[in-house]
Amino acid sequence: MRAAIFSSPGEKLSIQTLDAPRAGKGELVLKVRNCGICGSDLHMTEAHTIQPLPAGSIMGHEFSGEIVEVGAGLSGRFREGQRVAGFPFMCCGQQSACPNFSGAKIACTNGRGIGLGTSPGAYAEFVTIGGHGAHFLPDIVSFEEGALVEPLAVGLHAVDMARMNRGDTVLVIGAGPVGLAVALWARFLGARHVIVSEKAETRRVMAAKMGATDVIDPAKALTPQVEAIAGAPPDIIFECVGVPGLLNEIFMAAPRGCKVVVAGVCQQPDTIFPLIGIVKELNVQFVFGYRPADFDYVIEMIAKDRIDAGAMVTDRISLDQLPDAFEALRKPSTQCKVMVGF
Numbered sequence: 001m002r003a004a005i006f007s008s009p010g011e012k013l014s015i016q017t018l019d020a021p022r023a024g025k026g027e028l029v030l031k032v033r034n035c036g037i038c039g040s041d042l043h044m045t046e047a048h049t050i051q052p053l054p055a056g057s058i059m060g061h062e063f064s065g066e067i068v069e070v071g072a073g074l075s076g077r078f079r080e081g082q083r084v085a086g087f088p089f090m091c092c093g094q095q096s097a098c099p100n101f102s103g104a105k106i107a108c109t110n111g112r113g114i115g116l117g118t119s120p121g122a123y124a125e126f127v128t129i130g131g132h133g134a135h136f137l138p139d140i141v142s143f144e145e146g147a148l149v150e151p152l153a154v155g156l157h158a159v160d161m162a163r164m165n166r167g168d169t170v171l172v173i174g175a176g177p178v179g180l181a182v183a184l185w186a187r188f189l190g191a192r193h194v195i196v197s198e199k200a201e202t203r204r205v206m207a208a209k210m211g212a213t214d215v216i217d218p219a220k221a222l223t224p225q226v227e228a229i230a231g232a233p234p235d236i237i238f239e240c241v242g243v244p245g246l247l248n249e250i251f252m253a254a255p256r257g258c259k260v261v262v263a264g265v266c267q268q269p270d271t272i273f274p275l276i277g278i279v280k281e282l283n284v285q286f287v288f289g290y291r292p293a294d295f296d297y298v299i300e301m302i303a304k305d306r307i308d309a310g311a312m313v314t315d316r317i318s319l320d321q322l323p324d325a326f327e328a329l330r331k332p333s334t335q336c337k338v339m340v341g342f
Helices: 039-044 143-147 149-162 177-188 201-209 222-230 246-253 274-280 292-303 322-328
Strands: 002-005 014-017 027-036 062-070 083-086 126-130 134-136 169-173 193-197 214-216 236-239 259-262 283-286 313-317 337-341
Touching (some): 002 322, 014 322, 027 083, 062 126, 062 149, 083 126, 149 259, 169 177, 169 222, 177 236, 214 222, 246 259, 313 322
Parallel strands (some): 169 193, 313 337
Antiparallel strands (some): 002 014, 027 062, 062 083
């Protein structure tokens, strides 16, 4: 099979030919149809990351595909040709009722992340997943929509963890894929105002299409802009960028009693001023990933045409175009979600 391989920080991904994977016990092999590029992939290839990516790794954890091989123990449940979105985590298989797939947790202690350095991902023609990680796609849901389930589930989980009330005013910092997904679900689940702070014009327009009721300028003081729109400061602020210094800026801007939900992935040391959070009695919630139940809900809402999953896709590329497109995303201009098709 052909795959995009990471060698070392500073080097472009290279397209190489490798042996195709085979399904072990409790595993499925998918023919990859679509895979999105995630900002976390970019972070993992940088020299300063706290999670160095091993040389020879295949990234790609936002994917969908068609089952081409069914491993031992799964033949009664799966068959070749079934269409699925892949949950990018392989359960260790040591428990028949793994809590990872009960809807309560994302990871067991012995599991492996797919496309994150421990198990090969979907920047390749074929990928191996665990049987528990196959989420069936109805015929009405395209493979591209199936590959968007993962980033949309990130936003859904963040909004769920925020314990948002209907009628709340929400401020979303950043209109990348995570911020757009948060905006979509915040509006879908009843926020009265979904105000997005974003400087890039392309993403400002996209935010308006994906749930934002208003878009504001991050170069100006945030809370006064929110108050001018909503008549009150934000109830919840979602940090969806993940750069050093931003969290403390949010602490400074947040009103007393505000909830701050950290969904942006900052992989560098950062500094906050705890006294600000103490004096304001801020409620800070970090969020990670999603639950299997989030995948099922996203697929159901796409199938019922309740959400427009494809609105965040700006570029569609081939595997051969992936190395150059990947590097271009380090300084994005008009790109948001770049989708690799096979």
